[in-house]
């Protein structure tokens with residue numbers, strides 16, 4: 001546990017110190033929230049919610065923020081590889097699993113904080129607190145998204161030697177996961193083939209879970225969302241741990 | 250039990266044999282040098298001994314533990330300062346040390362005391378709360394050495410510890426390495442391509458070239474075993490002098506360089522007068538003449554037929570630097 005804590009602590013310290021990164025990575029979610037939210041608010045009519053598109057996408061944007069931060073946190077390992085710091089950890093008498101878990105928890109924590117910042121900011125533009133339990137449900141799903149995608153980031157980083165493939169990952173992993181998740185549109189109104197695709201996206205269940213917590217309604221029952229996302233998270237952690245075990249420096 | 254035993258260790262990187270069937274032992278309490286040009290296989294050897302690289306074949310024991318199936322005990326026995334920096338620049342000096350202490354599960358009180366002691370030792374106590382990214386190369390190196398010692402390893406690997414440091418810092422580090430070895434009886438294995446460093450520090454050393462160990466002995470023995478001296482002459486006509494020297498039977502060898510000539514011979518003190526006489530007879534003016542005992546540079550030249558090239562080193566360092574910069 002000490003080792004996991006040491007690595008978690010390092011991640012948190014680095015995160016809290018990089019003010020520009022914290023602020024920088026709030027930019028895109030806020031942009032989406034304001035432009036999409038207010039731009040489409042009066043045009044879009046969400047079934048069951050009326051003209052409250054802003055309220056509808058807040059959970060989606062929170063999820064987006066957690067997604068981006070967590071994948072980047074996982075991918076950080078490539079920098080550790082390049083800057084040599086990974087060697088320091090790998091040559092110590094500790095298991096790779098401990099390192100990986102520490103990294104995953106650290107990434108998930110920072111991602112959670114980023115999501116929380118967006119959530120708090122969105123209170124000012126129309127989100128309203130329904131009940132405390134709902135918040136806790138949203139938090140749980142934010143954490144799950146954080147764990148799931150930090151682990152995915154670690155899995156990807158374990159396979160990469162440098163940041164050259166980063167653009168590829170941005171375009172073919174992060175954006176599709178976000179775009180297909182129902183973060184910015186209701187999945188029930190989609191043509192059935194597209195709905196199937198969204199149901200294959202793990203983030204969909206995260207978004208649905210947060211949406212249930214914050215709005216009290218969702219297309220997918222929160223129990224199912226939790227079960228599906230929880231299982232996928234477990235699989236990601238196992239995959240990440242497996243690939244990280246074989247990392248070479 | 251020796252500190253390190255290496256038996257037929259080999260590492261191949263898709264077709265390229267970086268370390269080629271090497272075997273030797275390093276005794277406890279030694280400073281052992283691995284001297285060789287860039288690309289000789291020094292880092293690869295150390296990486297295998299430190300369990301971060303898997304050998305293609307062969308065996309090695311570090312502190313009695315097998316590097317392949319007893320990695321954890323090997324790791325507990327060693328400290329290592331990598332050739333390339335391995336600090337977290339976004340953390341302070343103290344935090345880097347603290348992280349290391351946690352990784353090695355050093356109890357809190359002991360850890361704090363030791364971090365302070367070690368930072369004092371390497372002269373960084375007053376900078377302990379500064380981010381590493383504000384440190385110079387020498388300071389980073391010193392911090393890495395302090396970090397490598399925090400868990401009191403019995404064996405310390407230093408991969409090119411003074412690469413790219415200014416002479417003053419280098420000197421300082423050398424003294425420090427000696428102090429560690431004598432004071433704490435830590436076995437130290439260092440790699441270098443600086444002759445002077447090997448000469449000054451090492452009790453025993455191996456010369457490695459193209460993955461093979463080509464000589465292994467004490468530095469003074471290696472030089473002694475050459476068995477001859479070297480005369481360096483600068484003259485008005487080096488070519489002519491060179492060809493006329495061919496007639497002297499006691500000359501072992503001559504090498505022409507840009508503007509001077511080196512002559513390998515035994516009993517140089519006795520023969521130097523003959524050489525001067527010969528050049529006078531041929532109407533060649535001698536501009537300067539010096540006699541020296543073989544240096545490690547000469548030993549290296551003898552075994553490999555080439556000198557360790559400094560420029561090789563500097564281009565590689567430049568590339569590394571450029572890569573670093575690009576990463577930012």
Ligand SMILES: Nc1ncnc2c1ncn2[C@@H]1O[C@H](COP(=O)(O)OP(=O)(O)O)[C@@H](O)[C@H]1O
Nearest residue numbers: 262265267285286287288289290291292293294
């Ligand atoms: N990871 C690697 N993949 C492929 N080749 C490598 C790798 N590491 C080292 N080499 C090659 O192995 C040889 C020995 O390298 P190295 O051990 O770093 O030499 P030294 O430390 O003596 O300068 C070099 O030719 C180098 O290019």
Ligand SMILES: [Mg+2]
Nearest residue numbers: 291292332409
């Ligand atoms: Mg090297």
